[in-house]
Amino acid sequence: MKDVSDLILPENLRYTETHEWARKEGDEIVMGLSDYAQDQLGDIVFVELPDVGDSFEGGGEFATVESVKAASEVYLPVDGTITAVNEELEGSPELVNGSPYEEAWVVRFKPANPADFENLMDVSTYRTFCGDQ
């Protein structure tokens, strides 16, 4: 596995214990998989996305990414309703490995309680968390 010091973890993002990143954009949140997650999973060959309008609880499974013969669950960082999905990932799942923070955003969603975002880990807390894994 990547050494914690080698993980690319942008400063301006928040992170979850299940290795998703989240970024506030207006009153919505954009999220995807962290560098730790994509490194752990290996080459992603398939992404199963939810439908726009679906609602999930924070920590609830809402998508799966498949590396060869392994389906892994992805969790919504906080309670919310999906407003957009990155359909690009259906045709180019490898973006999750190549561009986890830019091209491979997974969904955009409207949080039920915008303040929940502040409870997500900041980068230094998350880096420490990854080191303890």
Next chain:
Amino acid sequence: MPLWLGESTNFLETYTTYWIEAGLLEYRQALALQEQLVERRIKGDLKQDIVLALEHPAVFTLGSRGGLESLKIDPALLQKKGIDIVETGRGGVITYHGPGQLILYPIVDLARLGMKVGLFIDRLEELMIRLSRVFGVAPSRDVRNRGVWVGDDKLGSLGIRVRKSVSFHGFALNVSTDLAPFDWIDPCGLTETRMTSLEKVSAKSIEMAPVLQEARSLYGELFGQAMETLSFNSVYAGATEDQ
């Protein structure tokens, strides 16, 4: 509460994995048991990894990417034969399970093991390869089509699901499986793929008991675990006591 779920036990046994032989177990029952054990492993009230070793009665299963389109027989006919088709969340597409096939479902915290998903899959393949060698069969890998192969014939298949770093589902190795039902599908979505078994390749009769015994010790070796056998009843009672 069964001993192995206790708060204060096991803290000296970090590298112990429990091995449970469940005999012939219905697919849906085994899946429900796995789901319950995974929840307990995630919550931490199950502190050790567990390997379920079992056989399934005849059943077709679909993976996270489906696979119903690879079924070449009328589902109504399967129903008439009493063969179930079950949707599962494991990686991969359609496959067949039946008696004489060794199933291993390791419920493993990959983060604790410090193992990436790809390496874990690789180790499961290695287990199938080494196990087959014990019984006189030397299969190989195909990096494009995971699983283990004897020439162009597929001997063993695998597919896992990872929930909060805990892996479940696992592999299926044909020991003495009736291979006819595989003709009703394109296994793993691969057309023109024939399946084979240890018995077919070695032209010898192979009992499941010694295969289980070898699988247990190989698992310990490949994953660096001390294997401790638990009775199926204690685990099953433990996993279902909340219901």
